Amino acid sequence: MTVRETSPRGRRAARPSGDDRELAILATAERLLGEKPLSAISVDDLARGAGISRPTFYFYFASKDAVLLSLLDRVVAEADAVSREAFDHPVSGPREGWGRVITAYYETFRAHRALTLAWAEARSSNAEIRRLWADVVESWVQRCTTAIEAERTRGAAPDGPPARDLAVVLASTNERVLYATFSGDGPALAETDVVDVLLEVWLRAIYGASPTD
Amino acid sequence: MTVRETSPRGRRAARPSGDDRELAILATAERLLGEKPLSAISVDDLARGAGISRPTFYFYFASKDAVLLSLLDRVVAEADAVSREAFDHPVSGPREGWGRVITAYYETFRAHRALTLAWAEARSSNAEIRRLWADVVESWVQRCTTAIEAERTRGAAPDGPPARDLAVVLASTNERVLYATFSGDGPALAETDVVDVLLEVWLRAIYGASPTD
DNA sequence: GCGTTTCTCGACACTCCGTCGGCTCGTTCG
DNA sequence: CGAACGAGCCGACGGAGTGTCGAGAAACGC
Numbered sequence: 001m002t003v004r005e006t007s008p009r010g011r012r013a014a015r016p017s018g019d020d021r022e023l024a025i026l027a028t029a030e031r032l033l034g035e036k037p038l039s040a041i042s043v044d045d046l047a048r049g050a051g052i053s054r055p056t057f058y059f060y061f062a063s064k065d066a067v068l069l070s071l072l073d074r075v076v077a078e079a080d081a082v083s084r085e086a087f088d089h090p091v092s093g094p095r096e097g098w099g100r101v102i103t104a105y106y107e108t109f110r111a112h113r114a115l116t117l118a119w120a121e122a123r124s125s126n127a128e129i130r131r132l133w134a135d136v137v138e139s140w141v142q143r144c145t146t147a148i149e150a151e152r153t154r155g156a157a158p159d160g161p162p163a164r165d166l167a168v169v170l171a172s173t174n175e176r177v178l179y180a181t182f183s184g185d186g187p188a189l190a191e192t193d194v195v196d197v198l199l200e201v202w203l204r205a206i207y208g209a210s211p212t213d
Numbered sequence: 214m215t216v217r218e219t220s221p222r223g224r225r226a227a228r229p230s231g232d233d234r235e236l237a238i239l240a241t242a243e244r245l246l247g248e249k250p251l252s253a254i255s256v257d258d259l260a261r262g263a264g265i266s267r268p269t270f271y272f273y274f275a276s277k278d279a280v281l282l283s284l285l286d287r288v289v290a291e292a293d294a295v296s297r298e299a300f301d302h303p304v305s306g307p308r309e310g311w312g313r314v315i316t317a318y319y320e321t322f323r324a325h326r327a328l329t330l331a332w333a334e335a336r337s338s339n340a341e342i343r344r345l346w347a348d349v350v351e352s353w354v355q356r357c358t359t360a361i362e363a364e365r366t367r368g369a370a371p372d373g374p375p376a377r378d379l380a381v382v383l384a385s386t387n388e389r390v391l392y393a394t395f396s397g398d399g400p401a402l403a404e405t406d407v408v409d410v411l412l413e414v415w416l417r418a419i420y421g422a423s424p425t426d
Numbered sequence: 427g428c429g430t431t432t433c434t435c436g437a438c439a440c441t442c443c444g445t446c447g448g449c450t451c452g453t454t455c456g
Numbered sequence: 457c458g459a460a461c462g463a464g465c466c467g468a469c470g471g472a473g474t475g476t477c478g479a480g481a482a483a484c485g486c
Binding site: 042043044054055058062063064 | 472473474475476477
Binding site for chain 1: 309343347351379389393409414426
C-alpha cells in the first residue's frame with residue numbers, strides 16, 4: 001500500500017499516526033457542534049478535545065473553518081450522490097418523482113443537523129464555505145432546470161418563468177424552509193409536515209397555472 | 214418641551230449634546246456596512262468614525278450588536294407599515310394584490326441592502342436579533358394566512374395545505390430569494406426579474422392545482 | 427548509529443472586547 | 457459665588473482568542 005493521498009484540505013502531509021489525530025479533531029468538532037454553536041467553539045476546545053495543544057492543532061488544520069470545511073466536504077459528497085440517485089430513479093409520476101427529490105434533500109441534512117446549522121453560521125463570514133455551498137446549490141439547480149424543461153417539452157407542465165428561475169426559487173425555498181424547521185427559530189413547519197407541504201408547493205409551481213384575473 | 218424619552222435601546226440616559234454622538238455612531242455604522250461586512254467592523258471603527266474613543270462608545274451603546282439592533286428597529290417599523298398598507302390596499306384582482314405585497318417587501322429591503330445583509334450575518338450569533346426577525350416574519354405570516362384563507366372562503370383558491378403552512382413557505386421563499394439576489398452569492402435571480410418570478414410562484418402556490426398523476 | 431522528517435508545545439505578538447477610575451466640563455442650587 | 461453634581465470623555469488594565477516561531481522529542485530510512 002503506497003502513501004495515501006488525502007484530500008487537498010486537511011493536514012499538510014500524510015503519515016500514519018497523525019491520521020488518528022486528524023480524525024480525533026474532526027470527531028471532536030462534530031461532537032461539540034451538537035452541544036453549542038460554532039461561534040462558541042474555540043480552537044483550544046478542538047485541540048483539547050483531540051488531546052493535543054493548540055499550536056499542534058495548526059499542524060493539522062489551518063483554522064477552525066478548515067475543520068468545518070472538511071466535515072462539509074463529506075456531507076456535500078453524500079448529498080450529491082443521493083440527489084443524483086433521486087433524479088435518475090425511474091418514477092411512475094410527477095408526485096412520486098419530485099417527492100423523492102425533496103425527501104432525499106430532507107433526509108441528508110436532517111441526518112447532519114448540527115453541521116447544517118454550523119454551515120449557515122459560517123457562511124456569512126467565510127468566503128470558501130460560501131463558494132462550496134454555492135456550488136452545491138448550482139448543481140442542484142441545474143438538475144432541476146433540466147427536469148422542469150423535460151416536463152414542459154413532454155407537455156406535462158405549462159410554460160411560465162424560465163425553468164432556471166423557477167429552479168432557483170424552489171431550491172431557495174427548500175433551503176430556507178428546512179433550515180427553519182431544523183433550527184426551530186422563527187415561524188417554521190413541523191418536521192412531520194415539511195416534506196408534504198414543500199412537495200405540494202413544488203408541484204403547483206411547476207405544473208399549476210396562475211389565475212388569469 | 215420635556216426630557217425626550219428615547220427608546221429602551223440606545224444610550225443609558227437622555228441629554229441633549231450626546232444625541233449628536235448617538236446619531237453619529239448610527240450613521241457611521243450604516244456607512245461602514247456599505248463598505249465591509251459586519252464582522253469586519255470593530256467597536257473601535259464605530260467609535261473613531263463618530264469622533265470618540267472606544268470606551269466612550271460604551272456610554273452610548275452596550276455593544277456593536279446593539280447599534281445594529283437600533284438600526285434594524287427603524288427598518289422593521291418601516292417594513293411593517295409598508296406591508297400593512299400593501300395588504301389593506303383595495304385591489305382589482307389576485308395578481309395585482311399579491312404583486313403589491315411582494316413589491317412592498319422587495320422595495321423596503323432593497324432600500325436598505327447593506328442593513329439586510331448585516332442582519333443576516335448577525336442573526337446566527339445574536340439571540341435578540343433572531344427574535345426581532347422572528348417577530349417580523351410572524352406578523353407577516355399571519356397577514357398572509359388571513360389573506361389566503363379569505364381567498365379560499367370566497368372560492369377563488371382551492372384547498373390544500375393549511376393556509377399558515379403555505380404562508381410560512383412563501384415567506385421563507387421571499388426571504389431567501391431576495392437575500393440571494395441582493396447579496397449576489399450563489400445562484401440568484403436578476404433584480405429586474407425577481408418580483409415577477411416570485412409573484413408567479415406565489416400565484417401558482419395559492420391558486421394553482423397540483424397534477425393528479 | 428545518524429540524519430531527516432514528523433510531530434509537539436511553550437512562549438510570543440497581536441487584535442478585540444468590556445470595565446474601572448479619574449478627569450473635565452457645564453449646570454444647579456444653597 | 458462657589459461647592460456639588462452629573463453628563464461626557466478617555467487612559468489603562470485584564471481577559472479571551474488567534475496565529476506564528478523556534479526549539480525539542482520521537483520515529484523512520486539507510
